[in-house]
Amino acid sequence: MTIEFDHIIPTPLKDRFLQRNSDVWNNSLQLNQGDFVKIKAPSGTGKTTLVHILYKLRHDYEGKITINNKSVIEYQGDELAALRQSKLSIIFQDLRLFPNLTARENIELKRVLQTPFYESSVIDSMADELGIGHILEQKAGLCSYGEQQRIAIIRALIQPFEWLFMDEPFSHLDIENTRKAATLIESECRKRNAGFIITDLDDDIHFTYNRHYIL
Numbered sequence: 001m002t003i004e005f006d007h008i009i010p011t012p013l014k015d016r017f018l019q020r021n022s023d024v025w026n027n028s029l030q031l032n033q034g035d036f037v038k039i040k041a042p043s044g045t046g047k048t049t050l051v052h053i054l055y056k057l058r059h060d061y062e063g064k065i066t067i068n069n070k071s072v073i074e075y076q077g078d079e080l081a082a083l084r085q086s087k088l089s090i091i092f093q094d095l096r097l098f099p100n101l102t103a104r105e106n107i108e109l110k111r112v113l114q115t116p117f118y119e120s121s122v123i124d125s126m127a128d129e130l131g132i133g134h135i136l137e138q139k140a141g142l143c144s145y146g147e148q149q150r151i152a153i154i155r156a157l158i159q160p161f162e163w164l165f166m167d168e169p170f171s172h173l174d175i176e177n178t179r180k181a182a183t184l185i186e187s188e189c190r191k192r193n194a195g196f197i198i199t200d201l202d203d204d205i206h207f208t209y210n211r212h213y214i215l
Contacts, residue, residue, distance in 0.1 A: 001068045001087060001162045003054070003197075005029040008063035010049050017046065023213035024050065026063070033162055035195040036186075036207050041215035047199035048093055050215065051167045054197070055090050056080060067163075085113045089161035091169045095152045099141025103132065106140050107155045117160040126154045130180055146172040153181050157188045164189060164196040170206070182206040 009017050009026045017025045024039060025046070031037055041047035052058040053065060056072050065072045067083070075083055097106050107123050127133040130150045135143055140151060149172050156164060164185070170178040186207055189196055198207075199215065 001033045002066075003031040003163065004064075004066045004069075006064040006066070008053065008061050008065050010046055010053075010058075011060045011062055013046060013049075014062065020045070022215055024215050029213075031195065031197070031211070033195050034193050035211055036189070036209045037195065037197045037211045037213070038204070038207070038209045039197060039199045039213045039215050040201070040203060041199045042201060045215045047215055048167055051090070051092075051165050051197075051199060054165055055084070055088065086160045087162045089156045089159055089164045091152050091156045091164070091166045093167040093171070095148050097140040097148055097151060097155075100139060102137050103127075103140050103143060103147075103151045104136040106151055107158055110155045111158045113159065118158055123154065123158060126157065126184065129184055130154065131177065144172075146174075146177065149173060150177070150181060153185065157185065161192065162194050164194060166196060166198040168200055169198065170200075178206060 005024060006028055007026050022045070039047065039050070049058060053061055053072070056075060059073065067075070101109075104123060108120065111118065111120065111123070123136070124133060127136055130153065132147050132150045135147055140148060143151065149169065153169060170181060173181060185196070188194070
């Protein structure tokens with residue numbers, strides 16, 4: 001599954017972004033399934049906007065973005081839901097967990113959206129790997145932000161996907177927990193021959209990237 005950018009640029013920020021030298025905004029790119037893509041994005045350059053455009057949460061942009069040779073705008077209704085359930089997964093910067101549900105329930109909701117990709121026991125093994133097995137029955141709203149980030153990471157990995165979108169997924173994790181999370185993410189992507197796009201503020205060596213861009 002390919003992703004292609006054809007001179008996309010957010011309409012509300014058009015004048016400001018046209019004055020920047022970006023590898024992504026107002027440029028043409030083709031990303032292929034299995035690519036590990038790092039987009040370095042200084043504050044205020046639209047990294048969350050980009051992720052939301054890719055996941056079709058924002059429509060206020062010029063240009064064209066295609067997924068699997070089809071314009072994102074054309075995905076509607078059941079087809080869009082199916083795309084998000086089986087082809088695209090996401091780790092939001094603001095996480096979007098349900099605070100009154102337990103960590104396990106937040107993850108389980110994504111696991112059972114369609115025919116489960118993994119058995120429920122995989123939740124426990126991933127949680128143990130990331131050091132949060134002990135909080136799975138705790139309400140997500142009572143967990144620390146770092147714990148919530150790891151819940152969101154597992155939730156994204158428990159479903160099938162060909163592309164994983166990540167918006168600053170390690171911002172509240174220390175070096176060791178970031179290493180563990182990155183190892184799990186890379187393992188899951190390679191297992192599925194899936195690609196990912198990660199936006200972050202700085203350079204890093206979390207993954208073996210094969211594409212680097214500046215937003």
